[in-house]
Amino acid sequence: SPSPANLAAFNTANEVSGSLRYPVLQPVLPYISSIIPQSLACDLLDLYFASASSAHVVPQSPYVLGYLFRKASFLHPTRPRVCSPALLASMLWVAAQTSDAPFLTSPPSARGRVCQKLLEVTIGLLRPLIHGPAPGEASPHYPSNMVINGVALGGFGVSMDQLGARKSATGAVDDVATYIHLAVVISASEYKAASLRWWSAAWSLARELKLGRELPPNPSQPRVDEREDVDMDLKTTLDGSATATAGHISEEEREERRRIWWFLYAMDRHLALCYNRPLALLDKECEGLLQPMNDDIWHAGDFANAGYRPAGPTYECSGHSMFGYFLPLMTILGEIVDLQHARHHPRFGMLMRNSSEWDRQVAEITRHLEVYGQSLRDFEARHTSAMALGNDGETAGVDGRNLDHVSPSGNSTSTTGSRMNESVMQTKVVVAYGTHIMHVLHILLTGKWDPISLLDDNDMWISSESFVSAMGHAVSAAEAAADILEYDPDLSYMPFFFGIYLLQGSFLLLLTADKLQGNASPSVVKACETIVRAHEACVVTLNTEYQVCLFFLDLTL
Numbered sequence: 001s002p003s004p005a006n007l008a009a010f011n012t013a014n015e016v017s018g019s020l021r022y023p024v025l026q027p028v029l030p031y032i033s034s035i036i037p038q039s040l041a042c043d044l045l046d047l048y049f050a051s052a053s054s055a056h057v058v059p060q061s062p063y064v065l066g067y068l069f070r071k072a073s074f075l076h077p078t079r080p081r082v083c084s085p086a087l088l089a090s091m092l093w094v095a096a097q098t099s100d101a102p103f104l105t106s107p108p109s110a111r112g113r114v115c116q117k118l119l120e121v122t123i124g125l126l127r128p129l130i131h132g133p134a135p136g137e138a139s140p141h142y143p144s145n146m147v148i149n150g151v152a153l154g155g156f157g158v159s160m161d162q163l164g165a166r167k168s169a170t171g172a173v174d175d176v177a178t179y180i181h182l183a184v185v186i187s188a189s190e191y192k193a194a195s196l197r198w199w200s201a202a203w204s205l206a207r208e209l210k211l212g213r214e215l216p217p218n219p220s221q222p223r224v225d226e227r228e229d230v231d232m233d234l235k236t237t238l239d240g241s242a243t244a245t246a247g248h249i250s251e252e253e254r255e256e257r258r259r260i261w262w263f264l265y266a267m268d269r270h271l272a273l274c275y276n277r278p279l280a281l282l283d284k285e286c287e288g289l290l291q292p293m294n295d296d297i298w299h300a301g302d303f304a305n306a307g308y309r310p311a312g313p314t315y316e317c318s319g320h321s322m323f324g325y326f327l328p329l330m331t332i333l334g335e336i337v338d339l340q341h342a343r344h345h346p347r348f349g350m351l352m353r354n355s356s357e358w359d360r361q362v363a364e365i366t367r368h369l370e371v372y373g374q375s376l377r378d379f380e381a382r383h384t385s386a387m388a389l390g391n392d393g394e395t396a397g398v399d400g401r402n403l404d405h406v407s408p409s410g411n412s413t414s415t416t417g418s419r420m421n422e423s424v425m426q427t428k429v430v431v432a433y434g435t436h437i438m439h440v441l442h443i444l445l446t447g448k449w450d451p452i453s454l455l456d457d458n459d460m461w462i463s464s465e466s467f468v469s470a471m472g473h474a475v476s477a478a479e480a481a482a483d484i485l486e487y488d489p490d491l492s493y494m495p496f497f498f499g500i501y502l503l504q505g506s507f508l509l510l511l512t513a514d515k516l517q518g519n520a521s522p523s524v525v526k527a528c529e530t531i532v533r534a535h536e537a538c539v540v541t542l543n544t545e546y547q548v549c550l551f552f553l554d555l556t557l
Contacts, residue, residue: 024080028088031125035117036092040103044095045074052492055423056320057295062495063094063184066322068177068259070299073252084174086125090181093118097185119182126178173253176205176260183267188496199271202264203280211261212286214311218248251303259292262323265313266330272337274500276449279334287312295321315368316375317434320426325379325434326497328372329441335365336444365445369438376434383427429487433494436480440505442473451507462515470508477505478527481534491537499538506531 020026021042032041049071050060059067073081096104096115104111183198206212261281268281291309292298313331318324339361447470448454448461461467481502484491491498509528 022075022080023077024074024083025088027083028085028092028121028125031085031121032089032092032118035114035121036096036103040101041092043101044092044099047095047099048091049074053422053426055420056426057299058320058426058493061095061098062492063097063181063188065184065494065496066259066263067295067299068180068263069256070252070301072299072301084125084172084178086122086178087174087181089118089122089125090178093122094181094185122178122182126175173209173211173256173260176202176209176211176264179205180260180263180267184496196271196275199264199267200280203268206261206264207281207285209257211257211264212281212289214288214290215249215254215257252301255293255298255303258290259323261286261289262292262327266322266327269330269334269337270497270500273333273444273504278341279337283313283331283334291318291327292321292323294319295323315371317372317379317430318375320430322494325376325430326437326494328375329434329437332365332368332372332441333444335368336441339365339445340449362445366442369441369445372434373438376431376438380427380431384424425487428483429493432480432483432487433498436477436484436505437501439473439477439480440501443470443477443508444504446470447508449504451510454507454511462511467508471512474505474508475523475527478509478530481505482530485530485534485537489537491534495538502531502534502538506535 020029020038022045025038025041025045029038029041036044047061048064049067052058052060057067059065069081074083093115096111096118099111104114179198179202183195183202186192186195186198189195265281265286268279271277272279288311290311291314293303293306293309297306313334315328315331317328343358446466454461484493506528509524509531512524513528
């Protein structure tokens with residue numbers, strides 16, 4: 001990596017030439033000035049908010065799973081959002097994981113060293129509930145041997161008992177978002193199990209801050225511009241976090257709270273499936289919380305035209321973002337996880353399985369899946385017809401605004417027609433992924449979760465009616481996977497999430513191939529081949545240990 005002298009020259013040139021491109025970074029500059037040049041810090045912030053599409057806002061980085069903040073607020077040239085230094089450092093760390101900047105790629109070892117230092121800075125600035133100093137104490141020093149391959153292992157050496165003991169711990173929304181950044185990147189590493197401590201800290205702090213509740217209305221006052229609201233109402237505390245003054249909360253702050261809660265809600269359910277663990281966040285805690293705004297309208301800052309949004313968990317696909325199509329699926333997955341744990345309860349499980357209540361619960365969740373399926377078909381019809389595209393408020397609204405919030409390069413976007421074509425393609429991608437996961441949830445609802453028990457088939461489940469139904473959904477899931485490979489060949493749309501659902505949707509195909517050998521039907525053989533191709537693409541895009549068992553499927557074929 002460049003020497004300290006070269007780095008100082010970089011930063012001096014920036015200071016002489018003008019000033020900081022993005023003033024939002026000012027609070028974190030003293031901590032990163034010896035690690036990366038200011039120009040690279042600005043580029044990394046650009047990359048964090050970069051979109052892979054000009055039609056809709058789609059995070060380009062595989063580690064940005066959904067936007068929690070508005071790009072325009074962070075990159076405002078004169079009045080940026082007030083941020084904690086830890087949040088800013090974590091955003092730079094996330095972006096540095098995949099940046100192609102020469103500073104990070106030459107020599108090849110430079111990225112690892114820079115990411116390690118950015119991680120140390122993030123943890124040192126953060127007030128972590130599980131290992132940070134008390135207010136007024138000096139920030140801890142994290143030696144390099146506590147960080148391995150970009151993961152602060154030393155920060156995980158505290159039991160969750162200590163977390164529970166600090167009942168007076170305080171934090172802010174920025175702290176929760178910082179925990180999320182740390183947890184996401186670590187979840188995708190070989191130390192993924194350690195990420196659960198960060199997720200647990202985020203869930204606990206989100207509950208403590210009551211992010212699952214709508215804040216009370218602001219005191220009556222004359223309406224002013226939303227941007228001015230943020231400027232007047234935010235002040236910087238001693239630790240750099242943003243707080244509201246005079247009891248007034250801007251609509252942007254409210255939306256940030258909603259997005260962070262619903263993001264953690266979805267992750268809770270996703271990880272409950274991955275690790276076979278109970279839910280941490282309950283539907284009851286957020287039954288009055290509005291669903292997030294449409295991402296395109298959110299980034300444009302058009303809060304007055306947010307439109308109708310239901311409160312509480314929902315089962316319908318409503319948009320192209322993870323909040324629009326993935327969050328409803330996670331709501332249903334939470335119901336399935338709860339039912340699965342009830343089924344295997346050591347005392348009450350047998351009673352429930354042998355009662356009509358079990359069938360009633362299964363029927364109700366099945367209905368929710370059908371509601372989602374219908375909403376997905378309606379969503380596709382609404383966004384793929386030429387007439388709908390010409391008159392669709394969402395697309396027209398995005399086309400009619402400055403699109404620098406979705407253009408990674410800063411160049412002007414292509415013609416309206418090409419954006420429409422891209423919007424149609426992105427809609428097809430969303431529908432393909434949503435359809436696949438929906439069928440996998442059908443399988444999880446009626447099938448077995450334990451692959452060993454599934455393959456042993458000691459209870460002859462393979463001869464039951466529920467198996468036939470589940471097998472039909474497995475073939476349908478494979479057909480949806482074929483559509484995914486057609487529209488998104490490298491599986492780059494949602495690589496962080498997709499692996500576990502690809503795996504769960506393939507178990508029945510593996511069982512059938514194992515039992516029938518060469519007598520499997522052509523549709524099953526084709527489904528198996530599709531799953532293998534999808535697995536290979538998924539591993540290349542973002543490796544995940546959850547799919548290792550699929551290699552057995554490859555060998556079987």
